[in-house]
Amino acid sequence: MSVELYRELAWLPKPPPDFSPRCQELAKDAADLGKRTRLLANHALNEQQLSRLGRAIQSARRGGVSLAPLIPFRLGLIGNGTLDLIVPVLVATAARHGFALECITAAYDQFLQEALQPDSTLNKARPDAVLLAIDHRGFSLQPCPGNERAASASIDAALELLASIRAGIARNSGALCIVQTLAAPPEGLFGSFDRALSGTTRNLVDRINPRICESVLQSTDMLLDVAGIAETVGLADWHSPAEWNLAKLPFADAYVPLYAEHVARLIGALRGKSRRCLVLDLDNTVWGGVIGDDGLEGIQIAQGDATGEAFLSVQQLALGLRARGVVLAVSSKNTDAVARRPFKDHPDMLLKEDHIAVFQANWDDKATNIRAIAKELALGLDSLVFLDDNPVERGLIRRELPEVAVPELDSDPASYARTLAAAGYFEAINFSDEDRSRADMYQANARRLTLQGQTTDLRSYLRSLEMRIVFESFDRTTRARVTQLINKSNQFNLTTRRYTESQVEQLEQDPNAMTLHVRLFDRFGDNGIICVVICRLSRPDTWTIDTWLMSCRVLGRCVEQAVLAELLLRARAANVSTLEGVYLPTERNEMVREHYARLGFTRTEEGADGSSRWELSTDFELGDLPMTVEREKSSLEPV
Template structure:
């Protein structure tokens, strides 16, 4: 099963005409980030990644952008040779919706590049910097039995990392600190990790400190040590390639390394998947329920195959617990498909664990589109798991944005394959994340209610919505930062801010901020909107306006505008100015300001779709909205209830 990781076996194999596709893309007169993303979604080896990276460079140099891929600038600090890694990262990033630029730095100059304001790295203004030093770069040489000396070496390594990250913070770059992969060779065998002063013991101590110090906020941890241990240290390290070229890992492991690092970068920009759509027959149980009946399907304890399917049930429930929403897409009669969930005593998954249950005879692609609509999610938020290769191929062809892992023939390997694919990579985990599946399940119930309502306004009033408005605060800062960096579709400018920058916005007297939460009769939707306004004389420039797609068409944006009007009046603000900056993924809001009554300031001179808007506060109409408003007072400390608008 090591080949699962080394060969990226959850991805489909490269197209037979891969080289020809690269050549055609390189010769094309248009920048096609979508085509590049599709080409990147295959299990390429290092040579193919190098070819694809060259193609990407050619396209970008000619077209200037790779829309709709999200741009991201990554610096790398290392004591190893990273050339192969750079090309692999550039070619892998489009798989996760990212157009990556890499700023390579001088060999073994990590601290100098980080702290010197005039260094090439600092001048390049990267979005993030990977700090990829190994045990040799930290000087973790054996000091056997000398606990004082070994502790001092670990502390010195942490001091070095602290200094690097402090230098990067001053440039507003996020630090991605890589854990240290220990060598495979030991001095004491099984005792190696417990003897003070062995390299393994110091690596483990350093990694514990890294994970504690650099998780969330201004730094993230890239756990390369855990990745190396997954495939095996002896397989990860190649002494020959280190001696010849100072390669930090085996050449064959670079595609895997690039995949894992690009997952993390994608998660930083909100590209992680949010929903798991499951087939039923031979996916959640063995056999075909329509043909074999309840007694003929295989699921449950005491049978190797039945227990393999149960393992997938447990994994799906664990994903749901951390906020991944579950859905079913099955070719079946609805009543027949639901029967095992209702009657089979060994089923762990139950009907109410699924936000959407689609069982009919329509094609899977159409059903998956319906599931995305029911959940108010983009197709790029979905992962579809099906044992049938024909169904997988159909969904990949018709819905290329949906992630469709290649599944092994042995159901005992389903969980390992799905976990290895890393579709649900996270950079943080909050109480709000745990509630996310409930949010989407509630959304599906709202749509059921809407289908039975006579008109939209009656439906909205029947929801009994309540919106709470408050300024940014320390308690919500982590979630606000998460939304700013993850929201892509309903996001007018897609500007990104670190947690420290969000904290600075809270203190800035020339900045007005809003966080908005929404609840209704089906439950709490959590934080669904973030707005940042910057003062310019007697106007507010709306720097950021983003909302959750879960609350589309519920007139929340009108309530937000009225809140802006109320607070603008109290601050002596007479106009609201705004921009729409297209990102390739936010076209759904290109008419947002027009719908709210703003006037276009540059309707004929807009370049690349960017538009500017203006609205006099006095011209904002007071309308009857189907929701209760709870707004904060001017002090920004108390939240008081006012009458519905």
């Protein structure tokens, strides 16, 4: 597929013909502005359209209009190019991903001063993250062909400058940094030999990028692979000498939408908005043809056949996503036994039944089936991506379930896998062993629900799971996973407070904080870390529960009660007589509004915004729980 896929964001539906009037309406009607803005942003808009939409959003914010349910996010921008022109595009693109973005920009080419001065505009704004939009020109990489000593010194100086900027931002604002790799210029002096010869610009960039990546991996910052983006669309197209000379634009303005899309994906991943489940149609999506009409021998998935290999590419991508933790499901208008037959009997099928967590093959409409898939997996609809070759089905899901991501596909199946990958729904900012096993965890949970449906005695069912719950304080080995849960859990989350990895590390050392992460095992396997709790000593005899979040996939299994029992035990050991619970409402956490009431707390305060405070004496006793408990031995020592 050509570069237009990326430049035109072709996985998104085309803009509506009335885009301009709808943009104008945003300024006239504030009702549901956030939702209407996001729906409008969720199209393949060009740079001019995104700029127009972004300016409308900025105008609404200045006018005090609510952008709910868009989530506020403050992004600092510093770099060596002109960044102000990019801001409206970033604002509109962020709305596509569910964020009300506010950008704080620095003066042109003042990135070092902004980072190092504690009272700079950037640092005083206390952004959530800072984008270091610095390209190869900002690091003054001096070509020195054939001079290895000078080349090494130039690379070291560039990396030291970058480290100083990142350290200054962390120290003065506490923000995470989004660190870019460098896109090499296409011009060379030695042709193919440029890459091999020490000290050429290409050689310098090639050597500095791996070290940038390594430094990010060893930190809590995030990586924006501008080098990868530029190489995907072509370095000659990415760099525009005319636009740099005229306006100091760091790359061609045609690619501003693509750049903004990648930035917004990272913000989404930071806030837990990356998708977790791929729902597959079958006929003419996973294989060519219609299994009910063409039969097992008639569908196209064979090696050596161009059409068949196109569909195998979809299966290969699906398996690759599953290997990194994405859950796979099926939604197909088909008779169940007929739909399953290729998975069981076709010799060229790469996908097998064991790879699919939920298999919905029936004659119900796909919106109904996708709702059922989300429910069975205990995932929100905004965690799902639906891949279907049929434009009618895609349109139905976009209309009925706008939270579900639905990539646009053209008529050529050879483009399906690339389009799905290019859409970036599964953006990651880190990767752990638990991420790798997530698909198996959700699949095992679906089997648990099947077992539950076969028994009418809930207590017997829970005991049949042979659950073992493990309580441990935060530590170095689980710090990244705990931080990930804190920043992506939205539904079962009493306060939705967010903490960086460095702040989590500080909590581990805080004598006035009690930290807890919870892992659950059962006869189907390891559910991983499914709960995080942070308590703070707010009064000499009181712990206030600052954070209590839990994975929805373990609801109904008495985990909440087990966690409370552990909190009470630890509180008594610390001579704490009262637990105080806090509920701060968001659009996503209505399900836990009465969480503390269900556990026996007494309401002590209720705010006009729906917030509430609760108290419970640590003398409170819970009954027997259907699980065994393990904990670190030191956890009950008096403090």
